[in-house]
Amino acid sequence: MRVAHALRRRDPRLLLSERECRTLAPGITAWLDRGTSEAEVVRALCQGLPTVLRGRAAGILAWRLREHLPPPAP
Helix, strand or coil, X not given: CHHHHHHHHHCHHHCCCHHHHHHHHHHHHHHHHCCCCHHHHHHHHHXXXXXXXXXXXXXXXXXXXXXXXXCCCC
């Protein structure tokens, strides 16, 4: 998935497993279906991450995908 690879390029701490990518895929697709570009998704997921990530980053990314889902495009 291109967005997952872009996350890793933007922040090396966001190296996700294949399983984590599959888990996050529906949330990423929801953002893209609402007219958000891949670059905007990456920016929204990476912006303001804590300096120290405790545990796997996939949890905070999943939360951001759910809680910050933009409204549908007009």
